[in-house]
Amino acid sequence: MQYPEFIHEVKQQLGVQTQEDVLDITRAFLHTLTEHLAGNAADNLGAQLPAPLLDIIREIDPEQRDQGERFKLKEFYERVADKLGVDEETGQRYTQQFMKVFGRMVTEGELHKLKVSLSDDYAPLFEGLQTAQNAPN
Structure with a gap:
């Protein structure tokens, strides 16, 4: 997926303008x-994304990118919400909807690696995702 298509897809999926x-x-x-x-x-995930998205990942210092702080899915939603200044319900909705676009940008293998690296409570984020290999053209 190219960057302009990504912007369009996220606008549509999340209903933002x-x-x-x-x-x-x-x-x-x-x-x-x-x-x-x-x-x-x-960085491995970012390598499969359009360059501007890899740049977003690289905004975080390399030493911090390697830390692997563990937290549950509920906290993931809370952190997204905090970063956006929205309520947790909106953070959850944005995360779930964004994941649908994200899943179509990376290979099935990379998505599988991501899934197994996360705790089991993240499983709902991966249900029914289309990947780069099986997304309709």
């Missing part, structure tokens, strides 16, 4: 995910 809204939500999601992942997992 501006590219700035898309980037704010993207930053909140990717930064929260990066906080959770250990080693070079965030």
Whole structure:
């Protein structure tokens, strides 16, 4: 998925109007995910994303990207909400909807690696996702 298509898809999926809204939500999601992942997992995921999204991941210092802070899905929603200045319900909705677009940007193998690196309570985020290999053209 190319960057302009990504912007369009997120606008449609999340019902936001501006590219700035898309980037704010993207930053909140990717930064929260990066906080959770250990080693070079965030960089590996980012390598499959359009370059501007990899740049968002790389806004986080490399030493911090490697930490792998563990937290449950509920806290993931809370962190996204806090970063966006919205309530937790909105953070949860944005996370779930963003994940539908995110899943179509990475390979099935990389998505599987992500899923197994997260605790079992993250499973709902992966249910019914289409990946880059099985997304309709």
